[in-house]
Amino acid sequence: MNSLREHETLVVVHRVPVTVTPLHEWLAEVADRVVLITSTESADAYRAVFDHVIAVDDYSDGPAVARHLDELCRAHRVARIVCGTEDDALRVAAARERWGIPGMGLREALLHRDKLLMKDAVGRRVRTPGYTAPESPEEAVEFAERTGWPVVVKPRSGYGSRGVRVVHDAESLWKEVADRAEEDLLLEEFVPGVVYHVDGFTHQGEVLWSVPSRYLNTCLSWQEGASLGSAQMDPGDDLTLRLDAFAREVSKALPIAEPTPFHLEVFEHSVTGELLFCETAARTGGGHILDVLEHATGMNCVREWYRGQCGLPQACDRPRTTSERFGFLLVPPRRGRLLSIADDHPEYARIASRSTPPQEFGAAAASTDTVMGVIVSGTSNQRVEERLASCAAWAERAMEWETV
The missing domain is CATH 3.30.470.20 (ATP-grasp fold, B domain)
Incomplete structure (x- = not known):
């Protein structure tokens, strides 16, 4: 790490394998200034093309990525923090704000990740289906009966259609809502x-x-x-x-x-x-x-x-x-x-x-x-x-x- 020039450090947070995203070729002009934080599975291949690679075992869910970001920003003059996947967007945006680094901030990132905040903002300019973030199964069923069956249940911060369900009756909706965390729950009107x-x-x-x-x-x-x-x-x-x-x-x-x-x-x-x-x-x-x-x-x-x-x-x-x-x-x-x-x-x-x-x-x-x-x-x-x-x-x- 001592060979990095403090005023030019670029931190890239990226788990996709080098065979898919050849970052060393894309960023050839600055490859010697890059510190890459990646998953343990992808780390060895990236070590062959970058001098500074940090491997993280619990890349997706653990606190290690955020901790490494803070350590790097504390020890070096980090010019940019770069990422490209949704599971990195919020923690990278938060680190940028903590350290005053240019790029997408936390508010921008939240508006593109939290579907409740997203629909609130977008609904001022275009039509959105009816939606709500229910605080109880009873409130969810009331929404469905008012809007019409079926309804769509989804996580507020999900992607790849994970956890998205189309629910056709009150009993199923009650169970679906009861099994989910309230802070990550969204109901939507079904659009045929x-x-x-x-x-x-x-x-x-x-x-x-x-x-x-x-x-x-x-x-x-x-x-x-x-x-x-x-x-x-x-x-x-x-x-x-x-x-x-x-x-x-x-x-x-x-x-x-x-x-x-x-x-x-x-x-x-x-x-x-x-x-x-x-x-x-x-x-x-x-x-x-x-x-x-x-x-x-x-x-x-x-x-x-x-x-x-x-x-x-x-x-x-x-x-x-x-x-x-x-x-x-x-x-x-x-x-x-x-x-x-x-x-x-x-x-x-x-x-x-x-x-x-x-x-x-x-x-x-x-x-x-x-x-x-x-x-x-x-x-x-x-x-x-x-x-x-x-x-x-x-x-x-x-x-x-x-x-x-």
């Missing part, structure tokens, strides 16, 4: 219809660029064993323009001081056609959203974001344009042993990720838990959706499972 996501970059309340996509199935399809995917919308389409405009209003409601990627989810009501706010995040989308965005724009959004957080030149406002549309499919696991996956996938499909049979799985716990990921392209949204549907049918046939 199609779900879209809009991804791009935002800066100081303005959208720099955005790409809307339509989900295949829903974000909760994995709970029923169905594949989740999405296809990018056609430029100039009326709904594309409406979604872009919706994203601009959300960005104005939740301004961020530095150029930052966003992932916004929007309902289109099946009866009225109205667009309603679901939720948003100050990060890139999960699954293979980052990959299809890079295909469509020529830009690795995480690379540009990390460079910006380090104060390095970035090109987050200059995506390329292409006539092709892209989409992805995530195939969820079953409870059992995957014995094999056939290799006869459609020629237009690129297998972006896959398991290595034989392999045992439990049931999916989040929307991004997968056995296999597929990416396709096409000349239109319709063509991409057709190809994704074909890939979903192929995946169902291609996998051989054994009950355990």
